Amino acid sequence: MTKGRQLSGPVIGRLGLINKWLLFVYGCLFFLFIYLPILLIMFYSFNSNPINMMILQDFTLDWYRSIFGLSTALTEDSLYVESTSQLMAALKNSLIVACSTTTIATILGTATAIGVHRYRFRLRQFYQALMFMPMLMPDIVLGIALLIFFVNFGMKLSLMTIIIGHLTFLISYVFIVVSARLAGTDTTLEEASADLGANEWVTFRRVTFPQILPGVVGGALLAFIISIDDIVITYFTAGVGSTTLPLFIYGMVRRGIKPEINAIATLMVLSSLIIASLGLYLRSRRR
Numbered sequence: 001m002t003k004g005r006q007l008s009g010p011v012i013g014r015l016g017l018i019n020k021w022l023l024f025v026y027g028c029l030f031f032l033f034i035y036l037p038i039l040l041i042m043f044y045s046f047n048s049n050p051i052n053m054m055i056l057q058d059f060t061l062d063w064y065r066s067i068f069g070l071s072t073a074l075t076e077d078s079l080y081v082e083s084t085s086q087l088m089a090a091l092k093n094s095l096i097v098a099c100s101t102t103t104i105a106t107i108l109g110t111a112t113a114i115g116v117h118r119y120r121f122r123l124r125q126f127y128q129a130l131m132f133m134p135m136l137m138p139d140i141v142l143g144i145a146l147l148i149f150f151v152n153f154g155m156k157l158s159l160m161t162i163i164i165g166h167l168t169f170l171i172s173y174v175f176i177v178v179s180a181r182l183a184g185t186d187t188t189l190e191e192a193s194a195d196l197g198a199n200e201w202v203t204f205r206r207v208t209f210p211q212i213l214p215g216v217v218g219g220a221l222l223a224f225i226i227s228i229d230d231i232v233i234t235y236f237t238a239g240v241g242s243t244t245l246p247l248f249i250y251g252m253v254r255r256g257i258k259p260e261i262n263a264i265a266t267l268m269v270l271s272s273l274i275i276a277s278l279g280l281y282l283r284s285r286r287r
Helices: 009-044 062-067 084-118 124-136 139-152 159-183 187-195 200-229 232-237 245-253 259-284
Strands: none
Touching (some): 009 259, 062 259, 084 124, 084 159, 084 200, 084 245, 124 159, 139 159, 139 232, 200 245
């Protein structure tokens, strides 16, 4: 039996180059598939055609002006936002929910991560698994479960029920981010602080917290983005007068794709990108 011929160096080099180009093309097509719809929304948000947004006319910022109730050159028949006050009220509700859930989830998630990481107790692995469950559970199942819970306990659906619903899964996100940061901290610094006479609170404030601060901030920003963009759980836990911005947009889309929806969506995407970029920057910082 003859042995198979070995590939020469130039052939291996050409195969490696072909593989790199195929990987590059695949990566470009993959990201194009993900981000092209978002880019199209941003592009058509500047189209002045009030009837059919797919037919390009002139460049305009009137859709953005009409969102904030500013003067616009468009006729009244061309405006589609039913009430600017309703839009601002929905935005206010979203900010109240996002800020409240971010603050509470950051405190509880950080405290839980420190407790699980620093102490050894019975069923510790089981407790960690429970912290992952809200993230793995489908949103619609969690939303229905929360709705049944609130109805059985006689709680009126409001902003408070939305905040509670968001906390059920946002604490897990903060817990995971902070836990990852704690895994890379140097515990010898805490031991040195204790040897120098510092109590637990001083050690946490002067040594532990500065080390995990990028993770805490990153988890907080992640929780803020998820909370302000959530629609499924919010849909099941929102009551009359507690409409958030995603629910407001969803209500507009059900009546047809309107030009101002593109402008609202573009502003939300840009806000999320800014917050996410800031979170990634702080998450990657090294003290």
